[in-house]
Amino acid sequence: xxxxxxxxxxxxxxxxxxxxxxxxxxxxxxxxxxxxxxxxxxxxxxxxxxxxxxxxxxxxxxxxxxxxxxxxxxxxxxxxxxxxxxxxxxxxxxxxxxxxxxxxxxxxxxxx
Amino acid sequence: xxxxxxxxxxxxxxxxxxxxxxxxxxxxxxxxxxxxxxxxxxxxxxxxxxxxxxxxxxxxxxxxxxxxxxxxxxxxxxxxxxxxxxxxxxxxxxxxxxxxxxxxxxxxxxxxxx
Numbered sequence: 001x002x003x004x005x006x007x008x009x010x011x012x013x014x015x016x017x018x019x020x021x022x023x024x025x026x027x028x029x030x031x032x033x034x035x036x037x038x039x040x041x042x043x044x045x046x047x048x049x050x051x052x053x054x055x056x057x058x059x060x061x062x063x064x065x066x067x068x069x070x071x072x073x074x075x076x077x078x079x080x081x082x083x084x085x086x087x088x089x090x091x092x093x094x095x096x097x098x099x100x101x102x103x104x105x106x107x108x109x110x111x112x
Numbered sequence: 113x114x115x116x117x118x119x120x121x122x123x124x125x126x127x128x129x130x131x132x133x134x135x136x137x138x139x140x141x142x143x144x145x146x147x148x149x150x151x152x153x154x155x156x157x158x159x160x161x162x163x164x165x166x167x168x169x170x171x172x173x174x175x176x177x178x179x180x181x182x183x184x185x186x187x188x189x190x191x192x193x194x195x196x197x198x199x200x201x202x203x204x205x206x207x208x209x210x211x212x213x214x215x216x217x218x219x220x221x222x223x224x225x226x
Contacts, residue, residue: 089155102147
């Protein structure tokens with residue numbers, strides 16, 4: 001699979017590869033993190049979330065890793081499919097509030 | 113369950129006009145948040161309403177306002193529109209708006225200011 005250490009605005013992978021999308025969050029007080037997928041013309045769609053007392057959480061074909069030491073979040077997509085092509089955003093939430101702070105987004109392009 | 117719905121989906125206005133956007137949350141959800149999405153600034157939090165009260169507010173000028181009705185439906189209003197207000201306005205709902213609660217987004221209203 002393809003992996004990037006720092007946030008990149010775009011990521012291109014082949015169908016069947018594993019994809020890793022990275023995100024650096026801003027606030028050490030953030031305690032809830034979410035990944036959203038946004039397809040063209042649609043609103044963000046919830047993929048997976050993780051709380052700060054965890055460092056890994058798995059869903060269907062997706063895994064989120066949280067490294068609080070370096071304030072880093074990653075989304076791993078297994079066996080990437082053309083339908084996974086979209087913009088992926090990480091978001092963080094601080095305990096005292098409900099506002100989500102979004103990262104810049106990574107456009108994932110999957111070619112078959 | 114029906115998702116979050118927003119109306120209208122598309123809107124064209126001219127500078128100086130005002131606009132009202134509407135959001136219906138998922139049935140049973142009482143918290144509604146609004147976000148602005150632009151290519152340059154990304155997704156930015158505008159405000160959040162719960163039980164008809166604004167609980168949180170982002171860093172936007174007073175021209176941006178909102179309200180929530182007793183059925184949890186929410187409206188946001190932008191007065192004296194500027195070109196820079198052209199954006200996708202997204203509404204998200206959650207059950208009680210508590211921290212660590214998932215927010216579900218609607219499809220957005222795309223506003224173009226000419």
